[in-house]
Amino acid sequence: MxxxxxxxxxxxxxxxxxxxxxxxxxxxxxxxxxxxxxxxxxxxxxxxxxxxxxxxxLDSVAQVQLSAAKVLLTPQSSSQIYGRKAMEDEILSTFSIEQIDTSRDSVRKILSGYAPTSESENRIYGMKKGLEFISDPQHTISEENIHQLYALTIGAFLPQEDQLLPGHKYRHDSVYIVGDKVEHTGLPWQMLPEYMDGLVEFIHQEFAMNDLLKAALIHFYIAYLHPWFDGNGRMARLIHLWYLVQQRYSAALFVPLSEYVEKSRRGYYNAYKLTEQNAQISGVMDVTPFLVYFIENVYHKLVSALPDPNTTETFQNALARGNVTEKEQALWQFVLTAYGESQFSTKQLEKDFGNAAYATIRGFVLKFEKLGLLRSAKYGNRMKYQIAKSV
Structure with a gap:
């Protein structure tokens, strides 16, 4: 040529x-x-x-900006194991991607500790348990732990025909992804133990590849193999997050990655299709299209996902000067993890926090607005607050 x-x-x-x-x-x-x-x-x-x-x-094409890694490496001041608002959005989005009906009220109910009362809430409860499982740094990625994650999150809530056979970690029959035609056939089930063992080995090997790209590759490979009859997409997204947690990306559980996938859902599925279409032409399984999708539609969108560094610095300065009480510190951490960028009212904060009088809540929002950490907006006779992006 x-x-x-x-x-x-x-x-x-x-x-x-x-x-x-x-x-x-x-x-x-x-x-x-x-x-x-x-x-x-x-x-x-x-x-x-x-x-x-x-x-x-092609590593020359799949390039992640340093800013994306910096966002995910940003230490979180919260004492919680994950950001409640981020996990709320993660659950809603991962279900939406797979067109599983649920509601924000149901997610909030289960995340608040209430017992599930319907099939939909059972699924939410499963995702909550799964997110708690991957949040624990003691749960390293192994075939046994992947199986436990699947059982906790998905397997316990499947109809009989989609459940795993006793003693099996993976499906025991063929699986097809069907649209207008068969779009993908999962790996022959007899080969799954070998290939999943290879994936776990790859996860723990030192390899000259950016961590964020490696996480996206793991995500791709789970969906490519399709190890289970159902829940492969949810497992791929969970294991993606799990790998980042294991690599000490402390903000990974404070950012709803699936929300960014949901916003670009067509591109997400097209990236899978394009990778396989290219392989049919070339005979080579080049995963660059999927990596580029994640770079452009997820990782490079994360810059505004967490509070502005100036906001965090302002809070730390106020704390160092003794201007913030212990209760106010707890309220601030709750606002960061429970609401993210969303607006909230004083009544909502009082109800959700559950451990402060209304007068304390009212004093907190007024004080933190004066500090420049919160900003308010008036809606008729009601006032709503949200975290300030810059001060």
């Missing part, structure tokens, strides 16, 4: 869509182009496709 043509194709944004690339450069031989990528530009991964060949990616 002519060097100038190869360079032009290599720098084209359509490089992650071989079919489109072929239309744009009809004079090019795509197989020759892919062979040239394989001679030094594709980076092989220690995971196998269904034919036993290594997955690959």
């Amino acid at each position: 002519d060097a100038s043509l190869f360079a032009k194709m290599l720098s084209d944004k359509s490089i992650i869509d071989l079919k489109k690339l072929g239309y744009k450069y009809p004079q090019a031989d795509l197989k020759e182009f892919v062979a040239l990528l394989g001679s030094g530009l594709y980076k092989p991964l220690l995971l196998k496709d269904f034919n036993g060949k290594n997955l690959v990616y």
Whole structure:
């Protein structure tokens, strides 16, 4: 292939869509182009496709900005194991992606400690248990713990025909993802123990790959293998978060990653389809399209996901000067984890916090508004507050 043509194709944004690339450069031989990528530009991964060949990616194309990692590494001042508002949104979004009906009121009820009273609330309870499980740093990623996570989160709430056989960690039959046609066939079930063992080994291996990309790759691979009859998407997103927690990304459980996926749901599913479509053309399972999707639609959207650093610094300064009481500190931490960017009223905060008189709540919001940590907005006769983004 002519060097100038190869360079032009290599720098084209359509490089992650071989079919489109072929239309744009009809004079090019795509197989020759892919062979040239394989001679030094594709980076092989220690995971196998269904034919036993290594997955690959283009690290020159899949580049994560440092700001995304900084957001997820930001220490959280809360004493809670996860951000309540983030987990509320995580549960709602992960169900919405899979078109499972639920409501915010039901999620809030279960997160507040109430017992489930319906099938929908049982599923929410399962997700709550799963999020608590991955929040515990003692729960390292292993096949046994993945099985326990699945049983806690999904397996206990499945109809009989979708449940695992006794002694089985994975499905015992074929599975197909069907739209207008069969869009994906999961790995033959007999091969799942070997491939899942390989995935766990890969997770714990030192490998020259950005942590955020590795988390997205793990996410892809779970859905690609489809180890269970149901709940594969939820498990892929949970294990994605779990890996980040294990890598000490302390803010991972204070950011609802699934909310960003839900907002770009079509792109999410298209990234899976594009990866497999490219593989049909090239014979190579290049996961770059899925990694690029996560970079552009999730990781690079996280910059505004947590409180402005200036806001955090202002609070720390007020605390150091002795201007914040112990109760006010607890209320501030609750507001950060329970509401995030959302607005709240004093009555709502009194009800949700449950351990402070209304006069204390009222004094807190007025004081923290004066400090510049909260800002208010009037709606008729009602006032609502939210965390200030900058001070």
